[in-house]
Amino acid sequence: xxxxxxxxxxxxxxxxxxxxxxxxxxxxxxxxxxxxxxxxxxxxxxxxxxxxxxxxxxxxxxxxxxxxxxxxxxxxxxxxxx
Numbered sequence: 001x002x003x004x005x006x007x008x009x010x011x012x013x014x015x016x017x018x019x020x021x022x023x024x025x026x027x028x029x030x031x032x033x034x035x036x037x038x039x040x041x042x043x044x045x046x047x048x049x050x051x052x053x054x055x056x057x058x059x060x061x062x063x064x065x066x067x068x069x070x071x072x073x074x075x076x077x078x079x080x081x082x
Contacts, residue, residue, distance in 0.1 A: 005029045010040050
């Protein structure tokens with residue numbers, strides 16, 4: 001029986017959330033469906049681009065955090081719930 005795969009299945013495959021049997025079936029489906037393969041390749045490229053995104057806080061945000069943290073003594077023990 002031939003299984004039909006969706007784009008959601010391809011995304012699951014991309015993020016290694018599929019079983020070994022599903023992996024084999026999806027690879028076979030990608031080999032026979034050009035549109036699905038194009039979607040997979042585009043998604044793979046987007047994933048790589050997203051991995052390169054670096055977010056840094058503004059200088060103002062960093063300064064506010066440091067100012068807030070300076071309100072507390074350095075050697076103050078933490079209040080742990082009992």
